[in-house]
Structure formats: C-alpha cells, structure tokens
Amino acid sequence: MRLHYNKFSRATRVRWLLEELGATYEINEVAFGPDGTRSMAHLEVHPLGKLPALTDDDGTHLFESSALVLHLADKYPGLAPAPGTSARGRYYQWVVYGVAELEAPVAEFFFATRVPEEQKDPARIAKAQADFDKVAAPVEAVLARHDWILGAEFSAADCVVGGVLTWADRMGMCEKFPAIHAYAGRCAARPAFKRGRQ
Numbered sequence: 001m002r003l004h005y006n007k008f009s010r011a012t013r014v015r016w017l018l019e020e021l022g023a024t025y026e027i028n029e030v031a032f033g034p035d036g037t038r039s040m041a042h043l044e045v046h047p048l049g050k051l052p053a054l055t056d057d058d059g060t061h062l063f064e065s066s067a068l069v070l071h072l073a074d075k076y077p078g079l080a081p082a083p084g085t086s087a088r089g090r091y092y093q094w095v096v097y098g099v100a101e102l103e104a105p106v107a108e109f110f111f112a113t114r115v116p117e118e119q120k121d122p123a124r125i126a127k128a129q130a131d132f133d134k135v136a137a138p139v140e141a142v143l144a145r146h147d148w149i150l151g152a153e154f155s156a157a158d159c160v161v162g163g164v165l166t167w168a169d170r171m172g173m174c175e176k177f178p179a180i181h182a183y184a185g186r187c188a189a190r191p192a193f194k195r196g197r198q
C-alpha cells in the first residue's frame, strides 16, 4: 500500500490514521506542481492531480481523504464502530460533516489569508470566519462534553474532524471555541499525529 503524500496537504490526516492503526505502508512524496501533482504519472493516480491518493495493495488507485480514512479504518479494525450500529451512523455523520461543512470555510480562510498583506480582503476573511463559526458551534458543544468527537475514545473520525480543526486552530480561527482549541491541542499531542506529518 502506498500513500501519495506531502506534508503540506490533506494527506497528513490519512498518514495520521495509518500511524494510529499501526499499518505498514510506503510513502510516495509528491511535490505540488508540474513535476509532481500535475505530472502524467500522478494524474493516473488522481484525476484532478491532487493529494492525497492511495495505491491499495492490489494496485487500485483511490482518492478523497475522507474516503481513504473510511476505507483504511475498515481494512485495519479498531478505530471505527461496527457497521449497522447507530454509533457507526454517528461516525459517518462526523466524517462527512468534517469535509462537507467544516472544511469549506477553513480552506476559504486559508486562501483568503495566504496572499500578500496588501491583497487581503477583510470582508472575505470575515465571511470565512463567520461561516466557520456557524458550523463549528455544534462541534464545540460536543467537545465540551467529551474529549473526542465520538465520545471518550479516539476514533478514525477524529483524523478527519481533528485534521480540519487543527488546521483551523493553527490559523487562529478557534479563539471563540475553547473546547475545539483544547481538542486541537489533544490531537496535535498524539504521537501518531506527529509521525503523520513528517
């Protein structure tokens, strides 16, 4: 199994999970740009030339970070509730919420703030923060009650939700959300999280 990866991409959440699971995998370091993500070789692995992607043991190429997390958590059991249970439903809920609701304003904030100072548009930045505040509020309520997104135990869903929220926290988006800020700290302190960002 080979993870197509670079440490400045969403591939870190997948590598974090692989480390949590103790899986054996290879890393294919792919730079952004014509010689990496845009190369013909990488376009055969990911049709949009993005990261992450995974070449599975049988040679199948897979992409979309949340799908890779769901697949790997089934392939190496231990970090996902049993299929067909309501706990599994809640697990899907938070994985999908992580990418469908939380991630868009975080990515927008990232792109709005990484331009030179004179090109920054305060209204665009404020809108991304306000959009994040709306979707972060339900997560703040959950994390005020327990340490991880599904409860007392860490799960693969934390690699998605925590992957997005550690990114938001690093950019200073979580100041109004003490429980999320503390959660981001717990995620970042995990040895597998650190190994997943080399």
Ligand SMILES: N[C@@H](CCC(=O)N[C@@H](CS)C(=O)NCC(=O)O)C(=O)O
Pocket: 008, 009, 010, 011, 032, 037, 049, 050, 051, 052, 063, 064, 065, 066, 099
């Ligand atoms: N929804 C995709 C997003 C993938 C994505 O946008 N990856 C970025 C890095 S985090 C990328 O490869 N960008 C390169 C590009 O767009 O050229 C996922 O979660 O896997």
